[in-house]
Amino acid sequence: MSDDPKPGLSRRALLGATAGGAAAAGAFGGGRLALTGGLFGLGGSLATTGAAQAATAEGFEVAPGQLDTHYGFWSSGQTGEMRILGIPSMRELMRVPVFNRCSATGWGETNESLRIHQRTMTEKTKKHLAANGKKIHDNGDLHHVHMSFTDGKYDGQYLFMNDKANTRVARVRADVMKCDAILEIPNAKAIHGLRPQKFPKTTYVFCNGEDEAPLVNDGSTMNDVSTYVNIFTAVDADKWLPAWQVMVSGNLDNCDADYEGKWAFSTSYNSEMGMTLADMTAAEMDHVVVFNIAAIEAAVAAGEGQELNGVRILDGRKDANSNFTRYIPIANNPHGCNMAPDKKHLCIGGKLSPTVTVLDVTKFDALFEKPAAEVDLRSPVVAEPELGLGPLHTAFDGRGNAYTSLFLDSQVVKWNIEDAIKAYAGEKIDPIKDKLDVQYQPGHLKTVMGETLEAESKWLVCLCKFSKDRFLNVGPLKPENDQLFDISGDKMVVVHDGPNFAEPHDAIAVAAAKMTNIRSAWDRQDPMWAETRKQAEADGVNLDEWADKVVRDGNKVRVYMTSQAPSFSLESFTVKEGDEVTVIITNLDDIDDLTHGFTMGNHGVAMEIGPQATSSITFVAANAGVYWYYCQWFCHALHMEMRGRMFVEPKA
């Protein structure tokens, strides 16, 4: 990739060279006022495709029949699903629907998935959905996915993720790789950053409310910005319900937790509480909010604060002078929030500042020993290296090195934490070890196991926000570009470009050995269909055996059948025009990979039924006539013949 300034349109010519931190800072300072004018935007076209990065590293290609060494769990942004990729092959191994409507699996349409969606729906959402003729929100904006921890290490139990669009968080079971719980978080708005507690285990999942609004958002004070608050939520990881909430000042962005179970921390980019772009970027300093978990728990136990919509809310705003929070000043609009596996250093990406601020979390206790006004809130700062333009996120290799994505420079910078600390203390040492161009404008980046005590030092994945001309042109909408780096040597090497559909914000990489719980068939007693089982029992149907029963209950008809390749147990069934029909299918096949499906022709419903699973789906049969249902999941040489008829009798 060329670094040459291009006349007129070049991003680098415009912003200035960034190899020297001072020059970068200068360019940044000079550009600040022009921010809304597009100076820090995408710039013009870059002619980079021709000059390929030579892939000198070996071992990236996973040959046919060989397995990846790591699972990658990817968010998908506005696509609303979780993705599983193999690392290092970067192949997509599975899509797990969460906040989206999935045509293939019936997610968002099966009764089992609707129950998960509707479990904690607020009254406001119910009212909105009713007015819009919907059962659920069928979109989401899933930015962050993280695994449950035990003792600072991934435990292979759950994956947690956020929906910024509709203020929800969800949990995926790592044994079957299906979402088992969605929580609409009350009181908060736009859940963005999300992280699990790391130690001693994931009791809480911390969830950042990004948008500010009146706590009681009924329109009565909406024109008075002083009534707006931001909400930080701790979700009970087992119950998947809110444990407690804290009101804070500023828009919460990303978050993380320490390795001792004492703190959570969130970057905050609009301490101004500005409502316009100019106001949101007005102040020179924003902050990181530190949450004191023990103090919060004690206050919640004591019944302090207020209860609203079933959740206890404490006031941790700046002016409240509580001991729940401390606000550490950080240069303008900090973004990334990454705890190093050395258990000590928290790295905050400057975004609009060229620096990463390194905080020593062992110094946080001191911040709470006196009132906030009496302590030096910047005292935990142990380093603040200038790394380049637009530092967003930082990853770690377990060898003391940090890797920070530079959004504006379209680079990843490798730097050494201890060297940065020495430099901050006045020593003449350059903490920057390497810089590498990426293609381009990177957001999150992750090392394998890098957010745990078992950080590895072989692979880094850098999620670039744009791919432009990096792949064959596929029209106005382009894929993102997830680039794989080999970081085992002194110099970083890009070994693979991975196009990805909108918009993988974040990812984690987990060693295959950690995933000891994964099943290939469902347990017949799985709670996923507990409600369905209860109804079956009431209907006198044994869900675990070959069944073919049609139960009428007023204008509701429940059709129980079984699938076993290449047949459904029912070759036909009869209902009446206008009946509400529920089809309940148990897949008795237990062979690895033998998923069946059920599609009712011309009725807009289809579902997946995994090996040994039960699934059900409900629809109104509005038109008289004969309709074929069929198995849409290839199962057998006679798969196409796996079908049957629904007779819909005309109304008398």
Place this chain on the structure above:
Amino acid sequence: MSDDPKPGLSRRALLGATAGGAAAAGAFGGGRLALTGGLFGLGGSLATTGAAQAATAEGFEVAPGQLDTHYGFWSSGQTGEMRILGIPSMRELMRVPVFNRCSATGWGETNESLRIHQRTMTEKTKKHLAANGKKIHDNGDLHHVHMSFTDGKYDGQYLFMNDKANTRVARVRADVMKCDAILEIPNAKAIHGLRPQKFPKTTYVFCNGEDEAPLVNDGSTMNDVSTYVNIFTAVDADKWLPAWQVMVSGNLDNCDADYEGKWAFSTSYNSEMGMTLADMTAAEMDHVVVFNIAAIEAAVAAGEGQELNGVRILDGRKDANSNFTRYIPIANNPHGCNMAPDKKHLCIGGKLSPTVTVLDVTKFDALFEKPAAEVDLRSPVVAEPELGLGPLHTAFDGRGNAYTSLFLDSQVVKWNIEDAIKAYAGEKIDPIKDKLDVQYQPGHLKTVMGETLEAESKWLVCLCKFSKDRFLNVGPLKPENDQLFDISGDKMVVVHDGPNFAEPHDAIAVAAAKMTNIRSAWDRQDPMWAETRKQAEADGVNLDEWADKVVRDGNKVRVYMTSQAPSFSLESFTVKEGDEVTVIITNLDDIDDLTHGFTMGNHGVAMEIGPQATSSITFVAANAGVYWYYCQWFCHALHMEMRGRMFVEPKA
């Protein structure tokens, strides 16, 4: 991959060796009666992962910065989208939503996409959707995707595809890679096989109705199977409306067309018109239906047949003795239907027969010279090689070789068409040149450009229906496995395993040089938002310029705004509780890859707005309060600050 029979569980031990055609036929014959008992099913577990196929071929890996040589257009089965992959890298470059609801792009929710969905909706579908509280079917079963032709070659204009689930076909514009037309085909049921006319250009797209039902499916004759018919439809490729339909005997499976524009042909797997699995596989012979396009066009022009739901339907059933169709007897349940680029040979996969039947299409004229009863319907058969168990589909390399997928054997067999013809004529020659194990149970397979007069001989993609233990275990639901073969040498070599989400049925591969129409920004006059433009004109808004206008029209509110990174032109707007709000956004950015998005927080709506595009979305604002909208498509360093407020005033 091991070929050794394993005691007890081995698929090969069960079915017998297949290297010799005679042995295969024997095994097959003996197994027939046990078909429904699972004999030809998935068998037990196979221990194949350990023994990797060595990837000896070079040139498959596409290094960072290098471009693929070919576009792959993939179907996705029950996922309902079209996928674009790069070949040979096998990377997914884009998802194009078609029959599915897409959270990222707003497909199925934007007004522009709803209009496309609703354009040809039948009254029955409208009634069904109303009864089920839906606007559209938001699932689909997209099996086949094919490109438009001019003179037997891909012309880079359109891609066409089917929805088996809800009897629809769709068209994707190859300039912007978005679906621009969906057609619900009346009278037919379950559109499966789909192919464009190849010569002189794609005037028609041929669509197989798979399921049989009464022509007037109102319940009055649904118990009388003799009233069931199957429907073959020719769709006008320009208007995307039905041109004509032909009633046929038997369930239509796959189809193709010749290189002279004279014929279409469909395999048919249930000539018995059986309603149960046993009945559907009862007869020794099924058939291929040949459609005589000139005869059909003449009859349609003459007003023959009947008109139903706006489409003229001719009777081409077996007993009707028309000159519209001929039924060529083919052994039990034929499946694949592939026209060779030699312009002469049509290859029919036997599925339940170990043979591929080769038909010389230049002999079809003779079939229509006399009544069907007076001609030898098998006279076009010029070869019928025994290739192995479960032959499904055939691909071609332009060098006279054919490649057939063997579902039950989990192999691809390479054979020579001319040698097969010689063998059929009695010469002692083995047409089989190579066999290669795949992983496993392959369906469609495709060579690059292999369905055109420009067939190439480098790559073959084989879409395996199962991956089992081929990748890291991701739970009960596994990906499929799209395997890439290097076929440039005498022996086929598997060079890449490509996991793929449910369920890539079929694919085509198109040389990058053919895709000359692809744009990177929209044309402001694009018809996609013509209706929206009309409304804007009525509202006095110039859609092509910076706009920020709120128009009230009773309880309908239209909010016009513009996006330019990092801002919307409206920082806030106000509506009343219960208003139906339509947000119309024009993206004035024209930089490559600069897509914006619009998400209304807690309202379940989001949409993509490509560079220079206009998109709109409508929802009822049911709850008073303040709600933030934001850009969910990463666009700028200040992307997170690209947001604004909707004030919903309480009802008076």
